[in-house]
Amino acid sequence: MPLYLEIIICVSLLIGGVFLLIGSYGLARLPDIYMRLHSPTKASTLGITGVLIASMILQSHLQGFLSIKELLITLFLLITAPVAANMIAKTALHYRTKPINETQGDDLMEAIRDRKSPKQPPEA
Amino acid sequence: MQHLSIFPILIPLLFGAIMLLPPISRDLNSQRICSIIGTLFLLISSAVLLYQISSDGVQVYALGGWQPPFGIALVADRVSSLLVLLTSFLAFSVMLYAIAGKDKGGAYFHPLFMFQIMGINGAFLTGDIFNLFVFFEILLIASYALLIHAGGKQKTQAAMHYVILNLIGSSLFLFGLGILYGTLGTLNMADMAIKVGQLENGTATLAKTGALLLLVVFGLKAAMLPMHFWLPRTYASASAPVAALFAIMTKVGIYSIFRVYTVIFGEHAGELENIATPWLWPLALLTISIGSIGVLASPSIKTLSANLVIVSSGSLLACAAINTEAATSAALYYMVHSTLASAGLFLLADVIARQRGKAEDRIVRSRPFIQPRLLGFAFAISALALVGMPPLSGFVGKIMILQATQSSVQTMWVWPLILIGSLGALITFSRAGTTLFWRHNGSISTDAEPAKFTEILSIGLLLFASVVLVIFGGYVSEFTQLAADHLHNIQSSAYNLLPGVTQ
Amino acid sequence: MEGMYAFCVGLLTACGVFLALRGRSFSVVVGLTLLSYAVNLFLFASGRLKLDGAAVLGESEQYSDPLPQALVLTAIVIGFAMTAFAVILAMRARADLGNDHVDGAIPPQHNDTSKKSGGSQ
Amino acid sequence: MSSLIWLPFLPLLGTLIPLITARLSRTVCALMTAALPALTLLLVLSHAGDIFQGENFEAAIPWIPSIGLELAFRLDGLALLFAILILGIGLLVILYARYYLSAQDSIGKFYAYLILFMFAMLGVVLSNNLIQLWFFWELTSISSFLLISFWGHKTDARKGARMALTITGAGGLALLAGLLILGNTVGSFNLQDILDSGPFIKASANYPIIVVLILLGAFTKSAQFPFHFWLPNAMAAPTPVSAYLHSATMVKAGIFLMARFYPALADTNLWFLIVSLTGLATFLVGAYHALFQHDLKGLLANSTISHLGLITLLLGMGTDLAAVAAIFHIINHAIFKASLFMAAGIIDHESGSRDMRQLNGLWKYMPYTATLAMVASASMAGVPLMNGFLSKEMFFTETLHQASLGSLSWFIPVLATLGGVFAVAYSTRFIHDVFFNGEPINLPKTPHEPPRYMRVPVEILVALCLLVGLFPSLVVGDLLFAAASATLNGTAPDYSLAIWHGFNFPLLMSIIALIGGLFMYHNRTHLFKFQAKFPSSDPKLIFEGIVQRIAAQASRIIAYTENNSLQRYIFFVLSLSMVMTASSLMKLNTTTGQRPEIPVDALSITCAVLLCVSAIATVIWHRRRVIALITLSVVGLIVSLAFALFSAPDLALTQLSVEVVTVILLILALFFLPQKTPKESSPQRVVRDLGLASLVGGVIGTICYALMTRPLDTISTFFTENSKTGGGGTNVVNVILVDFRGFDTLGEITVLGIAALGIYKLIARMRLSMPSADSTGRPWSEDKHPILLAVISQSLLPLALLVSAYIFLRGHNMPGGGFIAGLITAVAIIQQYIGHGVDWIKTRLKLDYQIMIGAGIGVSTLSGLGSWVFGHTFLSSWFDYFYLPVIGKFELASAMFFDLGVYLTVIGATMLILANLGKLTTSERPTLQEHD
Amino acid sequence: MLNITITIVAACICIALILNLWRLLIGPSVSDRILALDTMYINAIALILLYGMHMGSALYFEAAVLIAMLGFVSTAALCKYLLRGDIIE
């Protein structure tokens, strides 16, 4: 394998690995569910993309032709990750899971939960 | 005909599948016709198969053309073809009963019935142990579905226990299979029989644990103590044709015990020779005992029949434990007899229950019957058959079993248990019969339905079979003798069943 | 590796068995699912473990034993069918019997029975 | 001699005649019924001459050799005697019953049972094969049950019949055991062989058990003490039955048995002790009880017991002369007892009562019957000039001659005389208390003489009493000699049938008996008072009580063991399996085998940790169901990873897709099941279960380890070698699935299809209430179908379908295949259900899942059947490479059609389950307003 | 170099998985656990791809695709359950 290829693969792999780790680290570290939501949806998406790119390059090299089917995984993840995050946020809101105290706009939460517009006063 | 030995599996499978497709799937009557034709075909082909086997010898059917031990092979020998014929006859008779109306009350009765038959026949015919597992699962899942046919709390409750216990059983089965494959490296039973003799030390010990796990599984199916608990409730709550069909289900377990522990772990198995016997022996005796106690305690005819199934299982297990040609022959005869007789009683119990209002089939005073003579006669016949009194087939089976005991120890245990068990059955049946048919109050129940023609025909066929088994007892027992000889000698001639390997 | 694998199989089995011995249908079904995982792993292992040996011709030099894999596939499917049936049956039992105890009735509170049995022992 | 074969079956053919002719007049019915027995009697008698000459007739045809059963008959003296009794008295009873039975009674049924019994009884006495003998023996029990319970609506009849059946049935089973051992000992079940090997049998170690078992059969049947109690209770039967069964035939079957096996078994100390003492006890007990009966038939029944005891005692003595006396008494007792029963029946029939406290002074009303009864009764008492006197005299003589009890032998004649005293006393009572002794009290009817022909049978029998009594040699001499010879399996000894033997001890005993009996009867009031001091116990009640207690005990055992606790059942199954496997596993010396192990790496440790922790978490959190589900998903994920790691990509794919569907199913179930699991396991239970679980886990883990570390030689090389060339695919696992072991796969999809059908059945009538709130009591969200989820689900569908097509098509050569493809499609459709709901889908997707299942299984099967056309076996695969312009070379294989069937079935089954489950809740669900 | 990188990345993913497990165990809310599971799916995809790279085999790609597709379905179903109870209504 040419060195430049190996370097590209290694770099993208390392980026991927680091972002995956950060994503999971954030998941473990961040103080409330709403904040935790960010880390897998973003960091992990990028992380997995890194691994996928590395895989694409390596497999293309090994197979001897361009193998970019890993893009399909990226496609799936890009489509589904926001929805998953949305659904999880909905459940957290539904369960009235408390955000940390520093959270701004937490007065909106009831409205969000009930899918009302922010100006309406909450019903009694 | 070369494909004959797979007919007993394919006929029900295809008929079952066809009945899921329109236009037949939309109309109960055409399903009924379809089922009768199917089971009749099955009966005919099984009879021809039996005839062919007894004249030409064993048939090995290599599926997919892959010779055993690599591919799956069906082995139609005297034993399997006899049991397939038994199943087919039972299926045909029970189907006659079902089409009188018991097939209503839920969807898919007919296809499920067919699949159940397929599973049973497959389990009898297959020569591959994993394929045996697959057919076990087919017959089990079909039995789950049939058990809940027509609904009701008891059925649901019984099904819950039955299903979960069998799921545990299936897990154990797979553990056992894993061990056997992991030690023998093959799945064909004849090949296993050859390889098992070559095992040594640790590997042999491991194979033994696998074999014993299988024994538990088969014992569970066969309602061997202490794994019989599920049976009375399950059988008693099932709708009549289903319960009647279930009469053969315990026999599949017994059959597997005979197959596995005479063919694979039989006399030529080296270190693993006759490993099941020390366990089978006490458990068989205890099974007979608990079954007989259950018979005495039975509050209703269906429970009574169910407990009789346990007794017969115990007796058959005792034969398996004795593990000689004579015992196997006795077991085969007894299997045929007890399956048909208990199926007949299950059906009869249903007819009885329908004519007695709220009393149903419980052994209590009730309204009189619409058809007292007919039912009384049928009841007496099935009672005689099941108690094992002349002139019906029970006594032949019983004497064959008694005669099969070898040592004085065996005799000392088996004889009293079987004879006292018969006495218990006699007492219960005489109490039941006199109560059902002579202790009446009130008038004939208004919602009582008389037995329909096909129902009577069905019960009649099953009970008449008992008579035939006595009249032609000589031929039948000669056949079972030959079948038993074959089974006990497979191990020494296993290479004949393995065209794929050279000796 | 084999030891760890075997430990996991054993642990899964134990967990499955423990849950299968509970009284509520849901726990039992979960237990059976765990047990079937264990069974599949066990059956799979009967062909021995092998790294980098997928039984696809031309993909590797030495192939792992494909037969147990085929068996496990069959077992997975059958296990799935059985579990599905058990799950729905549990629901049906709840509907028919009014509770989710596997025996169809909630047994009397343990405190009462323990006193009784304690006395008799 | 083949006509002998037909002899017992002639009456059997006759069982149908009464059923058919019952609609004609009763007389016609009786005559037609009698025809075949009469013919049979003639046939039997036609052989009499030859038999008197010492000839025996035998005939046999094989039946079931494996159990020693042969259809074998023999007509010798003993059989002849019994055949004549059975048929002769049978004919008289048929005539008698014609008048005895009332119009309400079904005479056809009665005659049918009677003839059936006659057939069985003939079978017993004519048998020349042990098993066949037992066969007919049991038939007599059954037919007598039917006869005793003829009036089944009466409690007494039912109970009496049941008791008789139980006792004789139990005896029958003992007899069977005895006969089998006897046959096995001798090595033949032929009667003649048995009779010829008497010395051998008596020397055999099995002899005691044979004797005991066979005698149990004989004693129960012949109502010997202590099994005698069933006989008086069998008196609930119609009197013709009693006259037939309980005097001449069935109760004599036991006696017959002892006589039949006399040469083989008798004449040992054991035999003497058991038989004689039992006979003596029975003789006395019966005689004693007879005196205190108020029921006419009860008196006769007990007297029968007593006389049976007398015969048994004689047979037990073991001398040839005693045997002759026994045979003679069989004849005499049959004659006088049958006539007495008939007389009692006439009295009952014409006066409406059998109670001797009501029956008084009937002489005035029925002098003719009274005369007949008096003669018969005198015979029973042993009055000279009657037949009973002769045999009783012989009996007394024999009691004097035996010395087996040594210095205590004098007991026997003394007790015999005492029995004689009682016999005279109860005979006197039968006459005096009924026909004299004042006026009738409260009889339901005014007594009168019976119809002419009802009396005829009694007249014939009474005439025989006198004829035999007066001219014994002339009337029964030949028959007795032949029967006695047959009994002894040789020639009977010299004996004298003279009426007068001069003054001797036996005569003195008779005189003492006569005088003592009259004296005893005269002073009966004292005796009755004495007897009244004992608490009366009805054996029927005791017997029923015992049976019920046994049944109750049985129920208790069953209730205790089958306590309907699944937990216990599972515990038993697993414990048993552990006992079995652990016990053999302990013999495994070293767990580790020789196979080199794969080194452990961090990745696999991580996976193992994940797996173990989440498995344990599932257990710990099993009561928090959602969380348990989440941890379960982790376990599933790791298992898939493990499959991937250990070179099984197909397994990984399958496990992943199955996992998701399972979780979805479980979530669906979660909604309808209670949201919480209560904590209900006691600590002991938890500890017990943990113990068992660890044991199972430990054993399985150990085995797993031991297996993996041992080398294995498998058949699998065949598959890798033939996968491409024989199966046309490079993915060996898939080729195994669709080709080498396609039959398994066919079975597997059938299972899936059946499961779906079964689940459909389960759902069809399910009535579930939906929880209005979740486990925390929180009302459900109102957002049915979140926008994002709905829209994205739609977008995913085409992609998912494409992926499933991809997976399907590559399966044969690469990981994949119909099953996984099917599940992916199914999951994609489920995703639409989740995103949009059932109603939305219903209008848009019109798939009949049931048809898909049927078609799937059908397609797979048909793809297998195709090979038949080419003469190959089922599922033989076919594949070839084709070339098309533009497209190039491609492969077509029958396995693809097979896989297509799999694909269809999987979708059909999965969707049938999930879509129907979804329909459960489409109706409105209760909404709960939130209260904060 | 590639092998070392793969080892490092594998270690990263392993730590990530352990962290996911940690979150899954401590929760505190069910939503947290679902999120942890979802993240685990993503890490598992990466792990499989990495393994494929390590083995130089493309056989494991489909497993990764399947996790990507099906993991989402599972997450969505769990959330739907928490929200509505009934996932197919």
Next chain:
Amino acid sequence: MKLFPMPFHSLLLFVVWLLLNNSISAGHIVLAVFFAITIPLIVTSMRDEHPRILKPWLAIRYVFMVMKDIVIANIEVALLIVGPIKKLKPGFVAVPINIDSELGITILASTVSLTPGTVSAEVSKDKAWLYIHALHLDNEEELVESIKSRYEAPIKEIFGC
């Protein structure tokens, strides 16, 4: 029935098939065409009416812009996560939106989730508000404005709604 009821999807399927098989052989192109036609035909009944892409070029530009944003967002978020947590100022924000189609809203919400420090939490019943959660909220108005201008506007333009 139209041959290509969902042209965009057909194209996507065609590409993805070739991608999956890593092949542009004639056989696979035929199969790709086959699936590109049949799958939409099967699926079309299972779809709600969605607006068409009116400006494909704009759409492509949008995609690339979002991809760039994703990378940036990820790095930002990664830094936030690794950095001191105490300094984070999370917050909920209501973004008024003005898109009619559900598809448009979904795309907007997804984009928001994938890009700088925001996750779409909910869409109000009247579809007039998109609620988001920001990991680090410095200036609410700025955030709302950037979402509206950077993402909402192009989406509205692409779909013409």
